[in-house]
Amino acid sequence: MKRVDEARxxxxxxxxxxxxxxxxxxRIAAEEPHEQERGKYLSDAVLGASDGIVTTFAVVAxxxxxxxxxxxxxxLGLANLLGDGLSMAAGTYLGERSEVDYQQKERERELWEVRHxxxxxxxxxREIYRKKGLSGxxxxxxxxxxxxxxxxWVETMMREELEIIEERKDPLRAGLTTFVSFLVGGAIPLVAYILAGLFPALAAHGFWASVVITALAMFTVGSMRSIVIHKPWHRAGLEMLAVGGLAAVAAYGVGYFLRGLAS
Known part of the structure; x- marks a missing residue:
């Protein structure tokens, strides 16, 4: 939401x-609902892309x-893309579906209690607002x-008594957003190898080309995380780069020390 982003x-x-x-x-009165709708799935897209980049590059390393x-x-990179992407999407879907079901059940219970x-x-x-300092x-x-x-009445009980803020997020759309963003982000570390397959002269430099491309992508996607976590863009980018680099170094080390098993 543009207005809220400006406030932050x-x-x-x-x-x-x-x-x-x-x-x-x-500006508050003119705020359009569709702006809020888009923001609901932004975190799924950004986090899906960041996970895709990190996990796929760890496989490459x-x-x-x-x-x-x-x-x-x-x-292995493509297998990771599909396997982990589907796993993340399913996890997102099931998590959101469970949250929606829980909120719906609580809303139905509160409505039943209000009526009966x-x-x-x-x-x-009365007790809720008395504790907030109101009286008489x-x-x-x-x-x-x-x-x-x-x-x-029901909205008040949901928010004030149960501390449930209903987001009304579509689980299927959240899962699809995660899956697509994971595929797009995870494909980036493989670009250099795909190009090396098309142009054999690049084959000797495939890994280092992937390192450069992935590092740039990690910093870019990490910077985009600042929209979700509300940190300065450069700090969020460097954090993402550091986490991804650490994962890649660890994966490379494991592969290096176990390379004899593959021969």
Whole structure:
């Protein structure tokens, strides 16, 4: 969401004027729902791409450390892309599906209680806002306003009593977003080997070309993570590069010390 991103940037920069512009009433009222919808799946895309790059390059580094042929790199790299990509997508789908089911069950329970035990639920609303510091006539007005509308009443119980903020994220779309971004990110370390297959003169430099391409991709995708984790882009990029590099070095070392098993 552009307005929220501006508010975050203003906070990081300590700019009260920019923060005030981000909180103008006309901008808050004009915020479109589809902007929020896109933001729901941004984390799936960025994290899927980053995992794809790191895990596939770890395979590339491990196979290279074992001194196996570039063909093996492609075979294992592509197998990792499909296997890990499907696994991540399934995990994302099942996680989101479980969360949606849990929220729905809790909402149904709260609605049932509101309809069958209204006085008890009204007392819970009163206690919630009493603990927030309200009392007397103001407290009763708040309770009356909330309980006058069934949907608002249930929403309040979900948020204030159960601390559940319903995101309404589509599990299938989240899983597909993760899968596609994993495939796109994970294909990057294999680009040099694919080009080496098309142009034999590049075969001797396939690994180092992959190192350069992957390092640039890691930093770029890591920088994009700053949108999700709200860190400075350069720090997020360097963190991603460091984690990916560490994984690659570890995989290369394992392949190097076990290369005799492949002969």
């Amino acid at each position: 940037r203003a906070y990081r920069q300590g700019d009260p004027d920019a923060a005030a512009r981000a909180h103008e009433m006309n 491990g196979v290279t450390g074992a001194a196996l042929s570039p063909t093996i790199v492609l075979i 035990f209204p006085e008890g639920e009204r007392a819970e609303v 006539e103001v407290l009763e007005q708040v309770v009356e306003a909330i309980t006058a509308d069934e949907e608002r």
